[in-house]
Structure formats: C-alpha cells, structure tokens
Amino acid sequence: MTTTPEVSPEARFAPRATPETQPYWDATAAGRLDLPRCRPCDQVFFYPRSSCPRCGSTDLEWVTCSGRGLLHTYVVSHRPAPGFPVPTVIAVVELEEGPRMMTNLVDVEPEALELDMPVEVRFEQRTGVAVPVFTPTKADS
Amino acid sequence: MSRDVVIMGAAETDIGKLPTTSTLELHVEGARRALADANLTKDQVDGIASVSIPGPIQVSHALGITPTYVDGTGVGGASFLFHVRHATAAIKAGYADVVLVTHGESGRSRVGASTHPRGNDSVLAQFELPYGVVGPPTSFTVPARRFLHETDNTLEQLAEVAVAQRRWSSRNPRAMFRDEISVEEVLGAKMIADPFTLLMCCLVTDGGGALVIASREFAEAHGSDKPLVHVLGTGEAATSPLISQMEDMTRCRQFTLSSQAAFKESGTSHADIDHLMIYDAFAHVPLYGLEDMGFVGRGESGAFVADGHTSPGGRLPMNTNGGGMSYTHTGMYGMFAIQESVRQLRGEAAAQVDGVETSLVLGNGGMFMSAATLILTNQR
Ligand SMILES: [Zn+2]
Numbered sequence: 001m002t003t004t005p006e007v008s009p010e011a012r013f014a015p016r017a018t019p020e021t022q023p024y025w026d027a028t029a030a031g032r033l034d035l036p037r038c039r040p041c042d043q044v045f046f047y048p049r050s051s052c053p054r055c056g057s058t059d060l061e062w063v064t065c066s067g068r069g070l071l072h073t074y075v076v077s078h079r080p081a082p083g084f085p086v087p088t089v090i091a092v093v094e095l096e097e098g099p100r101m102m103t104n105l106v107d108v109e110p111e112a113l114e115l116d117m118p119v120e121v122r123f124e125q126r127t128g129v130a131v132p133v134f135t136p137t138k139a140d141s
Numbered sequence: 142m143s144r145d146v147v148i149m150g151a152a153e154t155d156i157g158k159l160p161t162t163s164t165l166e167l168h169v170e171g172a173r174r175a176l177a178d179a180n181l182t183k184d185q186v187d188g189i190a191s192v193s194i195p196g197p198i199q200v201s202h203a204l205g206i207t208p209t210y211v212d213g214t215g216v217g218g219a220s221f222l223f224h225v226r227h228a229t230a231a232i233k234a235g236y237a238d239v240v241l242v243t244h245g246e247s248g249r250s251r252v253g254a255s256t257h258p259r260g261n262d263s264v265l266a267q268f269e270l271p272y273g274v275v276g277p278p279t280s281f282t283v284p285a286r287r288f289l290h291e292t293d294n295t296l297e298q299l300a301e302v303a304v305a306q307r308r309w310s311s312r313n314p315r316a317m318f319r320d321e322i323s324v325e326e327v328l329g330a331k332m333i334a335d336p337f338t339l340l341m342c343c344l345v346t347d348g349g350g351a352l353v354i355a356s357r358e359f360a361e362a363h364g365s366d367k368p369l370v371h372v373l374g375t376g377e378a379a380t381s382p383l384i385s386q387m388e389d390m391t392r393c394r395q396f397t398l399s400s401q402a403a404f405k406e407s408g409t410s411h412a413d414i415d416h417l418m419i420y421d422a423f424a425h426v427p428l429y430g431l432e433d434m435g436f437v438g439r440g441e442s443g444a445f446v447a448d449g450h451t452s453p454g455g456r457l458p459m460n461t462n463g464g465g466m467s468y469t470h471t472g473m474y475g476m477f478a479i480q481e482s483v484r485q486l487r488g489e490a491a492a493q494v495d496g497v498e499t500s501l502v503l504g505n506g507g508m509f510m511s512a513a514t515l516i517l518t519n520q521r
Binding site: 074075077081087088100103110126 | 261262264266267268269270271272273274275276278279280282283284285286287290331332333334335336337383384385386390
C-alpha cells in the first residue's frame with residue numbers, strides 16, 4: 001500500500017538560479033513576478049533568457065507582472081512527489097502579459113477547477129527560494 | 142548519383158524484465174542480432190549511431206568496431222529515427238557504407254544505467270520540476286485537458302486509443318500486455334494524472350534493438366535474403382525543451398514539420414501510407430500525431446480511432462505491435478516503432494497486415510520536444 005507522503009513545502013524540489021535567471025528569483029523572493037520584456041517587440045516572455053525568442057534582440061528590460069492569469073490546462077497528479085500532497089494540481093497558467101508558465105494550483109479542490117478560470121500568483125517558500133504558485137482569484141479581489 | 146539507402150538488418154533483444162542484462166549489453170546484443178539478420182560481420186560496419194547513454198563510443202568499442210562515422214544525437218525517444226535520417230544522408234554523401242544504429246535501455250531494472258544526479262539549475266529544474274513533476278506521467282500529460290477542451294475529441298476517445306492498441310498486442314506473443322480491454326476498464330483503472338489512468342500510460346521495460354543501414358548496392362552485394370526496406374523520405378524537427386512552452390498546447394508543431402519534410406522527400410502522400418506507427422508514450426500522443434500529420438482533420442482523431450480505422454481490419458492500421466502502452470517501452474521507444482515497421486514491410490510481423498507496401502513511423506522525443514518521421518517501403 002502507498003503511504004501518504006509528508007506534506008512539507010521545504011522538502012520540495014528547490015530550483016537554483018543561473019546568472020541570466022537571477023533577477024527572476026530575486027523578484028520572487030521579494031514577492032514579485034518579474035519577467036523580461038523585449039523593447040523592439042513589446043513582448044513579455046517566459047522563461048528568462050538573454051535574447052528575445054521572437055526577434056533575437058538583446059534590448060530587454062525586466063517588468064513586474066500583475067500576477068493575474070487564466071488556468072490554461074492542468075492534470076491532477078496522484079503520483080507522490082517529495083513534500084507534496086496527493087493529489088497535486090500541476091498546471092499551466094497563461095499570464096495577463098501573454099506568456100505561459102508551469103505552476104501549481106493551491107488552496108482549491110481539484111473538482112472546483114475549470115479551464116480559463118482567473119487565477120492569481122502567490123509565493124511558496126522553499127529552501128532559500130520563493131516559487132510562484134497560483135490560486136483561483138476571489139470574486140471581490 | 143544519389144545512392145538508394147536501405148535498412149538491411151533489424152532485430153530486437155529480449156524485452157520485458159531483464160535484471161541480469163546491463164544497458165550496454167542490451168545495445169551489444171541488439172547489434173549482434175541485427176548484424177546476424179543482415180548476414181554481416183562487425184568488421185563490415187564503419188558507422189555507429191546511438192544515444193548518449195552509454196554512447197556510441199562505448200557501444201562500438203564493446204563490439205570491436207572502429208567507426209569512421211559517429212552520431213551521438215540524443216533528443217529523447219525519437220533519437221533512433223534521427224539516426225536513420227542522418228545515416229541515410231551520410232551514406233548518400235559517401236561518409237559511410239554501413240551504419241549500425243543501436244538502442245538498449247534497462248528502463249525497468251536500471252542495470253548499468255548511468256544515473257545522472259538531477260541538477261537543480263537547468264531550465265527544466267528551475268521552471269518545471271519545482272511543481273511536483275515526477276517524470277513523464279505528470280508532465281507529458283498536462284496539455285491533454287486543453288486538447289480535449291478545444292477539439293471535438295472526448296475522454297472516452299482518449300481511452301479508445303489504449304483499447305485499439307490492445308487489440309493489436311493481443312495478437313503479439315512478445316507483447317507485455319495482451320488481454321483486450323474496454324473503455325470502461327481504461328477509465329476505471331488506477332488514476333495517475335487525472336484524466337490519465339494507468340492504462341493510458343506507457344509501460345516501463347528493459348530491452349534493446351539495432352538497425353543496419355546501408356546503400357542498396359551494398360545490401361544486394363553482401364546482405365542476407367531478407368527483403369530490403371527502402372528509406373524513402375525522412376524529416377526531423379524540435380521545438381521546446383519545456384512542455385509549458387509549447388506554442389499551442391493542442392498541436393505538436395514538430396509532428397507537422399517532420400512529416401511534411403518526409404512526405405516531400407519521398408514523393409508520397411497520405412493516401413500512399415498503408416501502415417502507421419505513432420510513438421505512443423501516452424494515449425493522447427497518437428491523436429496529436431494523426432491530426433498534426435494531416436491523416437485526419439482537426440478534432441477528428443478520436444472518432445477515427447473509436448470507429449476502428451486504426452484497429453485490426455481498419456483502413457489505417459496503427460501501432461500494430463501494441464505500441465508503448467501494450468508492447469514495450471524502455472524509456473526511448475522509437476527503436477521499437479521502427480522495428481515493427483520493418484517487420485510489417487518484410488511480411489514477418491506477429492500481427493501481420495496484408496499488403497503493406499509503405500509505412501510511416503512518427504517518433505516523439507522528450508515531452509513534445511523533438512520529432513522525426515520516416516517513410517519506408519518494400520517497393521523499388
Ligand atoms: Zn523581440
């Protein structure tokens with residue numbers, strides 16, 4: 001029989017920044033979701049890279065995203081992962097600024113999820129790093 | 142001027158649970174069997190192609206071959222289709238005469254499998270692994286809910302893919318799973334990553350195999366009496382290393398790009414294909430493949446499978462060995478898809494389809510990361 005793994009955010013996989021992603025992780029630590037924007041294209045893109053994936057320009061700036069987005073797709077994982085509850089919602093969110101990113105949907109029953117529902121970012125503390133996760137947007141927020 | 146290129150030898154190792162066989166030995170045993178199938182000795186081989194673990198140099202050295210053409214392309218389970226494409230080009234260019242493409246993977250028993258400690262600063266580690274992703278079942282599956290939402294395909298039709306493939310594997314004594322199953326059984330199986338149940342996911346097995354690629358002139362002068370399988374057309378493409386960064390969660394662009402290239406080079410069209418292998422790591426992948434290669438229209442793949450067109454007796458037999466969900470899946474399945482295509486074209490498959498002249502193999506690498514297409518024929 002399977003046993004319920006210990007639910008402990010600290011035990012979860014902790015990413016480590018590389019020089020080109022350091023500003024992203026510095027921002028999450030400060031409670032912001034910052035992404036690069038290409039000045040010639042006016043495109044915000046994910047994940048942080050040193051040139052625009054659309055036009056190749058290196059004329060980039062960091063912008064702070066609203067943290068709002070829509071639930072694009074998800075699975076409800078029943079496979080135990082270190083530190084995570086079973087089940088865990090593994091999702092892709094489409095940010096208001098355009099790009100999509102993988103994340104978890106938290107503080108919601110999986111049955112209550114609907115594609116394209118509005119979601120908003122929050123940050124989960126791991127060992128030395130804050131990871132962006134999302135939760136359904138409250139009606140009056 | 143251009144040299145017609147053929148697959149003149151093809152063989153698999155034993156498959157399933159092989160706890161006393163190392164990863165390297167699976168490559169070597171597959172190579173020995175494929176060379177015997179081609180009626181060649183290792184000294185006639187001048188080219189080697191294999192993925193990064195254990196790598197083409199270890200494999201060729203273990204076999205006692207000193208290659209003067211080496212391909213270590215490692216782009217996931219489609220790699221072996223890439224190797225066939227590259228070998229075809231190399232032989233046409235005169236860089237090699239006989240290229241051995243090998244696969245071996247102790248996917249289940251993990252014997253002699255290099256276990257790279259997973260770093261935590263790769264792009265994947267920073268932007269996907271922090272979310273409880275524990276391998277392909279919880280990652281490759283993520284686009285499917287969007288695919289079902291935006292097309293006319295249904296969850297029941299997703300289950301029909303697994304049902305159809307079990308009809309084929311029930312006729313294949315080598316297949317790991319051979320009992321026919323119903324849609325209800327698929328949907329009621331253990332939940333892995335909702336909406337994917339265990340029966341919509343691939344197996345995890347040990348096994349290997351190899352191919353011998355050569356010019357037609359060489360094969361006719363030196364080979365066995367086995368029918369030659371001609372490489373008519375090939376294509377390859379790659380898009381994103383992260384599944385969350387697919388341009389469109391409901392389409393796999395490299396399936397489209399690689400198949401278009403293969404059709405163009407081969408001078409064939411969809412109507413010419415009478416046998417199809419589509420890498421089925423999970424039940425949704427053949428549906429993407431059928432639609433993105435243009436065998437059916439947008440949203441029509443589920444009904445096509447549910448109506449039996451890919452099943453025994455159907456007009457487009459697909460994954461006739463049982464596929465990765467029922468036959469075998471070592472982790473990089475592409476070699477086994479090619480092997481079944483060769484068997485069908487030689488007329489020696491366990492679930493042989495009558496009159497197969499042209500077969501298309503679509504390989505997937507990683508999680509919608511890379512793809513390659515081969516169009517093969519027994520006609521010349
Ligand atoms: Zn740009």
